[in-house]
Amino acid sequence: MLVAFLKIESTWVLTGFLILLCFLFWVAKKFENLGETTNRHFTEHRIFAVVFGLMLAFVIPFFFRANPYAIHILIMSGLATIMSLGLNLQIAGAGLPNLGFGAFYGIGAYTSALLSVHYGIPFFACIVAGGGMAVLLSFFSGILVLRTTHAYFALITMSLGMIFYLLVVNLEWTGGPNGIANIPPPSVGGFALTSPLPLMGTELPMQTNFFYLLLVFMMGTFLIFSRLHQSRFGLNLNSIREDELAASCFGIDHVRAKLSCYCLSSFFAGIAGVFYAHFVSFIHPSNFSIHLSFVTLSMVILGGMNNLLGVTLGAVALTLIPEKFRAFQDYRLVLYAAVVIFMLLFRPKGLLPEKVRRYRRKVNEVW
Amino acid sequence: MDFLFQQLINALMTSAIYALTASGFSLYFGVLKVLNIAHGDTCTIGIFIAMTLNSLALFSGIYQILSPGLTILLILVISVALTGFAGVLTQISCIKPLRDAPTLVVLLVTVGLAIGIPEGIRLIYPQGSNPHTFPTILSTNGVHWAGVPIRYDNLLIILTGIFLFILLHLFLTKTRVGMQIRAMAQDREAALMMGVNLNLLYSFTFFLGAVLGAISGITYGIYYTIVRFDIGFMNGLKGFSASIVGGLGNIYGAVLGGLIFGFAETFAVALIPHGSAFKDVISFLVIVIFLVFRPTGILGHRIYERV
Numbered sequence: 001m002l003v004a005f006l007k008i009e010s011t012w013v014l015t016g017f018l019i020l021l022c023f024l025f026w027v028a029k030k031f032e033n034l035g036e037t038t039n040r041h042f043t044e045h046r047i048f049a050v051v052f053g054l055m056l057a058f059v060i061p062f063f064f065r066a067n068p069y070a071i072h073i074l075i076m077s078g079l080a081t082i083m084s085l086g087l088n089l090q091i092a093g094a095g096l097p098n099l100g101f102g103a104f105y106g107i108g109a110y111t112s113a114l115l116s117v118h119y120g121i122p123f124f125a126c127i128v129a130g131g132g133m134a135v136l137l138s139f140f141s142g143i144l145v146l147r148t149t150h151a152y153f154a155l156i157t158m159s160l161g162m163i164f165y166l167l168v169v170n171l172e173w174t175g176g177p178n179g180i181a182n183i184p185p186p187s188v189g190g191f192a193l194t195s196p197l198p199l200m201g202t203e204l205p206m207q208t209n210f211f212y213l214l215l216v217f218m219m220g221t222f223l224i225f226s227r228l229h230q231s232r233f234g235l236n237l238n239s240i241r242e243d244e245l246a247a248s249c250f251g252i253d254h255v256r257a258k259l260s261c262y263c264l265s266s267f268f269a270g271i272a273g274v275f276y277a278h279f280v281s282f283i284h285p286s287n288f289s290i291h292l293s294f295v296t297l298s299m300v301i302l303g304g305m306n307n308l309l310g311v312t313l314g315a316v317a318l319t320l321i322p323e324k325f326r327a328f329q330d331y332r333l334v335l336y337a338a339v340v341i342f343m344l345l346f347r348p349k350g351l352l353p354e355k356v357r358r359y360r361r362k363v364n365e366v367w
Numbered sequence: 368m369d370f371l372f373q374q375l376i377n378a379l380m381t382s383a384i385y386a387l388t389a390s391g392f393s394l395y396f397g398v399l400k401v402l403n404i405a406h407g408d409t410c411t412i413g414i415f416i417a418m419t420l421n422s423l424a425l426f427s428g429i430y431q432i433l434s435p436g437l438t439i440l441l442i443l444v445i446s447v448a449l450t451g452f453a454g455v456l457t458q459i460s461c462i463k464p465l466r467d468a469p470t471l472v473v474l475l476v477t478v479g480l481a482i483g484i485p486e487g488i489r490l491i492y493p494q495g496s497n498p499h500t501f502p503t504i505l506s507t508n509g510v511h512w513a514g515v516p517i518r519y520d521n522l523l524i525i526l527t528g529i530f531l532f533i534l535l536h537l538f539l540t541k542t543r544v545g546m547q548i549r550a551m552a553q554d555r556e557a558a559l560m561m562g563v564n565l566n567l568l569y570s571f572t573f574f575l576g577a578v579l580g581a582i583s584g585i586t587y588g589i590y591y592t593i594v595r596f597d598i599g600f601m602n603g604l605k606g607f608s609a610s611i612v613g614g615l616g617n618i619y620g621a622v623l624g625g626l627i628f629g630f631a632e633t634f635a636v637a638l639i640p641h642g643s644a645f646k647d648v649i650s651f652l653v654i655v656i657f658l659v660f661r662p663t664g665i666l667g668h669r670i671y672e673r674v
Contacts, residue, residue, distance in 0.1 A: 095471070097471055144659050147659065148658055148662060150470055150474070151402045154474055155402075155607065155654065156658045159651040159655050159658075160651075162647070163652065163655070166647050170645060170648075291482070294478065297478070298479075330490060333482055333483070334486045334487055337483025337484075337486065338479075338483060340476070340478070340479035341461060341483065344465070344479070345464055345476070348468070
């Protein structure tokens with residue numbers, strides 16, 4: 001279905017396809033049993049589902065040999081997924097509305113760009129450096145900022161995001177308004193990732209290398225976030241979201257929990273930023289303004305609060321749809337704003353609601 | 368001495384602009400407990416409606432029929448009123464349905480509006496992405512006072528600010544609706560029990576806030592004369608920070624915050640070398656510092672959470 005979506009060129013067929021998708025979604029909601037059965041199937045045969053999904057993902061680039069831009073879009077949506085998963089942990093997990101999330105993406109991107117352009121540090125060391133820098137800065141800003149609550153936190157993170165953007169634009173050693181160019185691509189064992197990949201007898205375009213690398217990252221991210229959600233840490237965060245005072249009465253160290261959540265999400269944002277810098281090999285301050293934070297926010301809100309699959313869906317949908325409707329490129333931000341407003345007015349839980357945690361494996365099915 | 372005096376005039380002007388926006392924010396938060404981040408966009412809407420009306424007036428030749436002064440006054444009044452109605456529209460569609468929702472949801476909706484409205488303006492207005500010149504209302508003459516030239520525009524802005532605040536104060540203290548607004552800000556449930564009409568008050572507060580925002584935007588346009596579609600966002604953020612500095616929910620705090628902010632910004636730009644690039648950074652740093660160490664502002668009361 002994804003392949004079909006990407007292959008469609010004309011706008012009218014695309015609109016029809018989207019309407020068909022909405023209709024299917026509505027039908028699926030009508031037949032609750034169908035949703036339940038598929039859900040149960042997926043959970044029971046989870047390993048099989050994951051392997052199957054991975055095989056599908058592996059095969060996707062083979063469809064787009066002639067169209068590397070489609071793979072480019074898929075990579076961008078993957079990066080958006082990593083960002084949205086991080087923001088999801090903060091907003092929907094811990095109740096911290098972080099409107100400055102794009103700043104950590106930018107910190108990771110700029111750190112790795114500066115390191116690799118000026119000092120020639122290889123890619124995998126840059127990942128550690130970029131992520132580490134994001135964690136460091138989020139640690140220090142978190143100590144300052146995490147004492148504030150909901151609306152004030154949103155405002156203060158928005159201010160921090162804007163401070164980052166303004167500093168990066170105005171300072172000389174971050175390249176100023178010209179950005180940083182010619183960031184060297186990563187190389188695995190002497191094989192630079194910007195050369196086309198010969199696999200299974202066909203030459204795949206160079207974006208495929210990045211695509212597979214990103215798949216590895218995404219798997220790791222998804223695994224970490226789902227384990228976090230299921231664990232005690234996720235429970236602590238949810239209780240802090242509900243009522244911080246009551247949570248601290250139960251013995252949850254809310255300072256430590258919030259700080260850990262904040263730094264962890266920033267780590268993933270930093271990693272995504274590093275990947276972005278080396279993929280596009282040119283970064284510019286305008287990529288990391290508040291619009292990026294807002295776009296990530298809209299993905300989380302659309303997809304579903306605290307539902308990992310929903311957030312992935314939201315991220316992929318909100319990256320692919322504006323790209324395909326290229327004729328309406330100007331209306332991108334209006335689209336994101338409209339998505340946020342409509343979802344919050346009519347369905348604040350998002351498309352896929354928060355999943356109930358399962359703690360006991362059902363050995364005997366009664367029915 | 369001249370330099371100081373010039374900077375003083377600049378500081379007074381910027382603080383007038385920020386204080387106008389800030390009082391709108393304080394009004395929203397104090398009365399309705401809504402942090403309306405989209406308030407800065409009322410400034411943009413006001414500016415662009417004024418520019419549209421101005422072009423319309425020039426095109427239809429009304430300037431020849433009525434005197435220029437009267438036309439300008441009419442344009443200003445109509446654009447301010449229309450922005451007020453735009454505020455009411457926003458309130459009806461987006462804020463009122465979410466009256467019982469958690470504050471986080473309302474905040475995110477206002478953030479959505481804050482991003483969506485400038486984009487909408489950019490798309491609707493012809494050549495919206497380019498900067499536009501705000502029509503000069505007065506000539507660029509000025510008076511000389513103590514050896515420093517003061518332009519008429521500057522005087523107008525400062526006088527407008529002072530006049531509006533006196534008007535606002537009189538409105539809030541002497542009229543019946545003002546009393547209702549103050550009652551809602553003090554104790555919401557008691558005010559409701561006293562028969563304050565909540566729907567009407569929601570609409571009216573948004574109308575008033577939008578009017579204040581529009582006036583702030585127009586004074587911004589008169590001062591800077593170059594307007595873009597997204598200045599409202601920065602203006603709104605700075606106004607927001609000014610109201611936080613002064614204490615949210617408190618109109619006089621908003622004025623105080625606007626003054627502090629305007630002075631801090633102007634003197635920081637004047638005294639720090641290459642300061643103008645970092646003007647905004649300083650504003651945001653002030654927000655961060657105040658929010659971390661004294662979130663209730665200078666004139667606000669410390670809010671203690673009851674368990």
